[in-house]
Amino acid sequence: MTKAQEIAADLRERIESGSLTPGDPLPSESQMMKEYGYSRETVRAGVRALVDEGLVVTGQGQGKYVREDYPPVVWNWSTLESRSRHANAVEGKTAGDQWASVVTAEGKTPRQEISVSIVQPPAHVGEALNIAEGGLVVLRQRVRFIDNRPYALADSYFPQELVAGTLLMDPRDVAAPGGVLASVGLVQVKYRDEIAVRMPTRKEAERLALPAATPVAEHTRTGYDSDGKPLRCMVTILPGDRHKILYEVDTN
Structure with a gap:
């Protein structure tokens, strides 16, 4: 598992467990760099994987948020x-x-x-x-x-x-x-x-x-x-x- 995949897996687990709920912001890049001990580019790659999966969306101001569900x-x-x-x-x-x-x-x-x-x-x-x-x-x-x-x-x-x-x-x-x-x-x-x-x-x-x-x-x-x-x-x-x-x- 690459470093970016490690970050993506951890954030994915937080979302699926409910630790991060729909609409919640992800930690900032600076916070994740400190938490994981990896570079900004590695953090961005991990988050980008979740954006590509549709679990995370980009909000106003370019922040990243857990995707909100639409009532069907x-x-x-x-x-x-x-x-x-x-x-x-x-x-x-x-x-x-x-x-x-x-x-x-x-x-x-x-x-x-x-x-x-x-x-x-x-x-x-x-x-x-x-x-x-x-x-x-x-x-x-x-x-x-x-x-x-x-x-x-x-x-x-x-x-x-x-x-x-x-x-x-x-x-x-x-x-x-x-x-x-x-x-x-x-x-x-x-x-x-x-x-x-x-x-x-x-x-x-x-x-x-x-x-x-x-x-x-x-x-x-x-x-x-x-x-x-x-x-x-x-x-x-x-x-x-x-x-x-x-x-x-x-x-x-």
Whole structure:
């Protein structure tokens, strides 16, 4: 074991035993140099190993802190966005917005930063929506916050001809009983989900304030009408340290 590994192992044991708790600052470099009897560069190498593992983060002023846990939100994807849930979400500020309704039901405060633009979709989204090469879609981008902490990115893509002039072009946080799509006559009756787990891009990590070594789940949900026509493709980026996903499967 190298000297840097020795420092990392000792600090890791303190974190795992609870001697250092989430949010606690690590001892200063000078303190650790005195405690371990090693050089500043060796101390930095030991701490850097814990940053790379995601156990330690850099705070304001470049101090090092034990990573704080985010309270996880539980999502039941078997029922989320179901028509029965939409029908029941008819009261209060979160009416029609199932994401906000779930967050509020857990005693937390939801908030979204929203932008709307017309873009060429990524290849997999264009394929899901049957968009011709070079065709355009409406993109509704959201950064989703819970108790003012970033929890997810949600990008919804719509065929331009379906949503032009509707509420979905409004960059405000809009909702409607039964869902905004249904309120403009576009009723989704079936979903197709794809889930991939990967490391985040640099931009995703910055927007979500992700510590190092935090994987994300990329959830792509395409919604179809009763004729099988795709109405929406939503790509959601979910940090692995902030979400629990629940499925209930009927075996009949």
